[in-house]
Amino acid sequence: ATTSSETAKIETTKVFSDSYGKITDSGYALPAIPIKRVNEKFHRQIVSYDTDKARGTIIVDTRNRFLYYVLGGGKAVRYGIGVGKQGFAWKGEAYVAWKQEWPTWHPPAEMAERKPEVAKYVEKGMDPGITNPLGARAIYLYEGNKDSLYRIHGTNQPEYIGQAISSGCIRMTNTDVADLYGRVQMGSTVVVLPPGQSVASTTANVFARRS
Secondary structure: OOOHHHHHHOOEEEEOOOOOOOEEEOOEEEOOOOHHHOOHHHOOEEEEOOOOOOOOOEEEEOOOOEEEEEEEOOEEEEEEOEEEOHHHOOOEEEEEEEEEEOOOEOOOHHHHHHOHHHOOHHHHOEOOOOOOOOOOEEEEEEEOOEEEEEEEEOOOOHHHOOOEEHHHOEEOOHHHHHHHHHHOOOOOEEEEOOOOOOHHHHHHHHHHHHO
8 A cells, every 4th residue: 555655755746748749859750659548657757756866866666667767856757668578577776888869779699589580680780760679769778897788768669658568678758768868877877676666665665764
């Protein structure tokens, strides 16, 4: 059950449901996102969020399909996401090693083994475009000096926001990933919570320690 304290910490102060129209981005024509088909809780919004993480930290709540960008001052931007299927779920702490607008997609060899139709892109890569699985932006996560092989990226399938899909990567609408891309800095910390842990339970623990 959600306590009054938890509710207070995830209170929405602004929703950006009118920000998903068609746009031209770096020469690519992005169609309007049918955002009305996506539950409003997964629309980009400013929420109250108490955390001891530094401003600019990204926190991914895989359980509830949310990504938080910490603004500081008890606020965060919350985005709806799609996350990896249970067998491919990833958790832990990484950092933003680099980021790219309209990236080329190189599927990992392991994916090519499961899906032979993508094998041709392992070395060559798939050119940027609206059909590219990485979408309009990609943020690459590293652990130490090692590529984690997981990305925060756009998607050409916005209808799956709020669901468990995508072989471990963190998907966002192209509109939202472009917004996040413009905010996040190189070297920023990314925390992916374990499937059994959520931001709500984390904030509840914060209040318990303070009471």
